Amino acid sequence: MARFVIRRLLQSAVVLLGVTLVVFLLLQLVPGDPVRVALGTRFDPQTYEALRARAGLDQPLVVQYFDYLRRALTGDLGVSFRSGRPVTAIVLERLPATLSLAVTAVVFAMLIAFPLGIVSAIRSGSLVDHAARVFSQFGVSVPDFWMGIMGILLFSGVLGWLPPSGYVALTEDPGRWASHVALPAATVGLVTASILTRFIRSSMLEVLSEDYVRTAEAKGLRTRVVVLRHVLRNALIPVVTVVAVQLASLLGGVIVIEVLFAWPGIGRLTYDAVAARDYPVLQGAVLLVAALFLLVNLLVDILYARLDPRITVK
Amino acid sequence: MSRTRFRLAGATIALMLAAVAGCSGGEGVDVDGNDAAGAGGVLNAAIGGEPDQLDPHKTSAYYSFQVLENVFDTLVEPDANLEMKPSLATEWTTSDDQLTWTFTLREGVKFSDGSPLTAEDVVYSYNRIIDEKLNNAYKFGTVKSIEASDPKTVVVTLNAPTPNLLANLGGFKGVAIVQKSNVESGEITTKPVGSGPFAVENYSSGDSIRLVRNDNYWGEKPKLDGVRFTFVSDPTVALQNLRGGEVHWTDNLPPQQVPALLDGDDPTVQSVPSTDYWYLSLNQARKPYDDVNVRRAIAFALDREAITKAAKFGLATVNQAAIPQNSAFYYEYAPYSHDVNQARQLLDQAGVSGLSMDLMVTSEYPETVTAAQVIASQLEAVGITVKIRTLDFAQWLDEQGAGHFDSFMLGWLGNIDPDEFYYAQHHSDGTFNFHKYANPNVDRLLDQARTETDQAARKQQYDQVAKQIVDDASYIYLYNPDVAQGWSKQVSGYEVRTDRAIRFRDVALAR
Secondary structure, three states, X not given: OHHHHHHHHHHHHHHHHHHHHHHHHHXXXXXXXXXXXXXXXXXXXXHHHHHHHHOOOOOOHHHHHHHHHHHHHOOXXXXXXXXXXEHHHHHXXXXXXXHHHHHHHHHHHHHHHHHHHHHHHHOOOOHHHXXXXXXHHHHHHOOHHHHHHHHHHHHHHHOOOOOOOOOOOOOOOHHHHHHHXXXXXXXXXXXXXXXXXXXXXXXXXXXXXXXHHHHHHHOOOOHHHHHHHHHHHHHHHHHHHHHHHHHHHHHOOOHHHHHHOOOOOHHHHHHHHHHHOOHHHHHHHHHHHHHHHHHHHHHHHHHHHHHOOOOOOO | OHHHHHHHHHHHHHHHHHHHHHHOOOOOOOOOOOOOOOOOOEEEEEEOOOOOOOOOOOOOOHHHHHHHOOOOOOOEEEOOOOOEEEOOEEEEEEOOOOOEEEEEEOOOOEOOOOOEOOHHHHHHHHHHHHHOOOOOHHHHOOEEEEEEEEOOEEEEEEOOOOOOHHHHHXXXXXXXXXXXXXXXXXXXXXXXXXXXXXXXXXXXXXOEEEEEEOOOOOOOOOOOOEEEXXXXXXXXXXHHHHHHOOOOEEOOOOHHHHHHHHHOOOOEEEEEEOOOXXXXXXXXXXXXXXXXXXXXXXXXXXXXXXXXXXXXXXXXXXXXXXXXXXXXXXXXXXXXXXXXXXHHHHHHHHOOOOOEEEEEEEOOOHHHHHHHHHHHHHHHOOOOEEEEEEEOHHHHHHHHHHOXXXXXXXXEOOOOOHHHHHHHHHOOOOOOOOOOOOOHHHHHHHHHHHHOOOHHHHHHHHHHHHHHHHHHOOEEEEEEEEEEEEEOOOEEOOOOOOOOOOOOOOOEEOO
8 A cells, every 4th residue: 555655646746747847838838928917018128128037037948947846846936926925835825715615615515416416316207306407407507607696696695694705714713714605615516516416316326226236125125224335335436536526626726716706715826827927826826736636636546445445456 | 344434534524624724824813893992993995806916116006006005105196186295205396407306305204113214215215116127117217316415305316307207206106115124025025114004914815905004104193993905806796795894995896887876875986087098009010000091080980989888888088189187288189070971081092991900909908898899890880890809918918019910909097297198108219109100290299398397388288299199190099987986884084086096094984
């Protein structure tokens, strides 16, 4: 197991290195000069050159890239092109907001998707099943920002139950954190729940048709026991992967939702960095997201091996 | 085995929650202000985006200046009618040759950290902008030297008479007086120290900026305990925040709702015409736009009322010149009535038919995208096919700089002195003359007016400039947008300013 983990860690490092190279090269292809954006419309050549030199953008690309790598290895991701602050600090301070939103959204999604998916699989073809399928179709097709705005208008406008936007750290005031996270998490969670519901339903249906389920029923076990012990646990294996992938992608920040709800997470940071062509921040954010994604995948692989003894760690 | 599975799942969730709890930084301070103990309370202000940084000399973002207006001071500052009034300098004298300006500083001014603000700080601040070639270095174009003859006196020596020096030194907080130690520690980007009515207490990236009353402020003490700026980019959400009471003030209102909001009294919404102007620019380095008849034809083909309605929901004042009515330099001149026949005739004279014109707009300013569609349909009527190109701002600026355009629409914001309205844009050597306009007569007048110290003569020169630019259709001016801002019933003492400066120093919050 230890060897497996070490090997996966090394693989992850190689992937990360690849990520830095790809991001760096892609940024060169993006039209738009960061120095010009920083100066805005009031532009003069001298100021331009001065700012360009300060940002190190007058160096050859190869020098820029290896400089970046060398510093990145020591945890220094450079300084923001616009604010002059260290990128490492900037991306790390955005992590809690995104983490708390992503985890809450996934928990919310699971609370909806598990009962709904299970019931709709067991009572396949019933009214509940149809309702669940309509729900998941709705969640997948309706744009999240629209759902977000409707949520704001309803829950904070008409009903006045929740604040329309903003963020309070969990450690600062859990109650107010909860009231602020509710709407964005529910919006994101609904989309995730729709995906999960479909997945759980089909995974359950597949297992329900297995011989051992028929055997379990034949030996007179109660439906409840059959479903919980035999069907659900076996159906869970692929579901774990989907949940993890969903969580991992939410950790990358839900750009539209974070922008809409004024949520200070990685997504909003990325959005602002793209608009400002703040390359160092953008690189840092992408690197962090990639690292998180790899970490979650690693955890899933380990979890997977534990869940299903047939999958052996080689 | 089955038990292990669930324990593992449980452990994973616990781990994640621990990570969440562990990572959330922040202090245990109530930042809402709703239940703060002090007398004045904390005003919650929602602005449309996050400042890139808080160094007034280095930022060019309006979001930054919304905050910094309340933190920093300048030597002089514009009043409600944009006339320059004493601020850190109480008085100033000009030598007979107009080349030496001597400013006397206010007695006993301190930075918010308690250290004194002296003439040396003024010298340091200006030299920093000039020597490091920072964004606003162009405002010091005629400055030869800046010296502190004693702790209370600043002497500015010029290469040429500069009648708009006061506007350059005090037009906005981009030329604020900063503290050397604050700059050198690098803290100025997130925790700047100024001498203004409020001081930055905390900047929580992505979330909010908190200001507290500066008890060392030289002027009348602000009534508020502080101001908390949050960044709400969606105007519907910002308005909802204002209505729900989470926010007391915002300038990010959905434009289509402003006319209705102006009629209501809660929230209070007010609008005034701004000194900004929006225009269409035709690239005179390209044919056939070098022909004045073609440019004038386009000017006649446009229906400005319709453009304004579509782009700004009527929240703007049409203007065929740049300077708005409320300025002392306003020049009433509107030769272009919407006249399709006249436009066709001018195009015939120029021998142009079947013209296809590229129009470059940017998603950074959505009003240009909307206006472009209206402009396209109006020009269609005179036989010009418009190809709209929507770019993001970074790319847009690149194309503008490289001269890769037939035409573009954009605005100039925050202008005060006529020199700012015209020189860089229309002088043949102007840094922002991307459309390659050159008229020796205009060049001469602009150079002359730049150093003209007689205000009446100066006004006359700029009137001539305005007329010539409009006649030549160097820019085809469209409108001056209105500034609309809204605040809740609890807020008193706030005034919307034509230069978009957000000043909270006289504001009180009823509770």
